[in-house]
Amino acid sequence: MAKAQASFTCTACGASFPKWSGRCDACGAWNSIIEEAPLSSGPKSLGAKGRTVPLTDLSASEPPPPRAASGISELDRVLGGGLVPASAILVGGDPGIGKSTLLLQAAASFARQGLSCLYISGEEASAQVRMRAQRLGLAEAPVRLGAETNLRDILTTLDAERPRLAIIDSIQTMWLDSVEAAPGSVSQVRAAAHELVTFAKKRGVAVILVGHVTKDGQIAGPRVVEHMVDTVLYFEGERGHQFRILRAVKNRFGPADEIGVFEMTGSGLSEVQNPSALFLSSRDTPAPGAAVFAGIEGTRPVLTEIQALVAPSTLGTPRRTVVGLDSGRLSTILAVLEARVGIPFAGLDVFLNVAGGLRVNEPAADLAVAAALLSAREDIAIPPDMVLFGEISLSGALRPGSQTENRLKEAAKLGFTQAALPRGSRSGAASGMRLREMADLTAFTGEMFGAG
Structure with missing residues (x-):
């Protein structure tokens, strides 16, 4: 051998x-x-055997896992309906974005619902966490608190206390004495995550791990940690905005890409029940360069305003500045407008922004982006009661998106009366809205701006 x-x-x-x-x-x-x-390469002798793995049929039915609701509807939505016992959840986000505040509020809310919660901080002393709890009005919540980085001591404490929920803040500060590496290194993070996930599965304790992120926005450490856990959540937002987005990028117990919207206030994070109304600015006075996109985030329709500014450039290479959207997608849309419609943007600076700090990744935002760009270039305002959505192909054709009916219903609920969308969209009940369907980008620019 x-x-x-x-x-x-x-x-x-x-x-x-x-x-x-x-x-x-x-x-x-x-x-x-x-x-x-x-x-180990396997058994050292032919006589050494492992145990037989129990097998079941695909037709075997098992009851769905029980869930514990936190009382924070936006958090429960992202988790898929509540906290599942023995689950492992990884929460990442930029420094100072509010991860510890969110989880401290979540621990207090779960504890008030009857779950025994243990909060272990490896970054702050217990007195600092208590100060934050007092500022948030959570000092009376029945949450047990500890400050430790030695993972062996933490696991011993968890085994003795047997809480229903344990929060580890953060996984990069944990130190395992069996691994000869500094805390936060790849080896330590991988080993610590493995021990905590294994403990969660064996003891039936739900574990929430806080993870630091790199400058690229990815959770620091090996990607295998994201494979180990059941759910990966990202807490997003801009420092200059009070809005925060909790986004699920992986969830074994619910839909991925679901979002929860929070607002950062002086007394902590408060949930936003109607994010569409929050992300839209005042629509009383129409302004060139603004278009309302009816998007889908997870299972929820969300309306956001896409803003564009086009100005003559004094530089040899015009600037292309994008906030909240993929810069590569902007370059593609500009190229399609020039090659298929004949509207050039050479010699013009282009600035694109999604209002409210939300990040939009859906291809159906192409039509709203193109409309905002054309509106800013031609100095023609889009009707304030119109929403737009649809994907633009490289040939200039408009491709319909999914869940058209849900988008239109959300727009109608907020007072919009007309929508521009690709031809062939399965609109269903349009809620009395006027639908302006176009086959390609040329037809859209001709009808909306008299160009093309």
């Missing part, structure tokens, strides 16, 4: 190498490569 060979892993980026070296070829870090013990 071949002998299992040891491998060497970089603690900074997680790259593997067959032998040790002083510098990681992948990320360039010095003295970051450590030796990892090899995995």
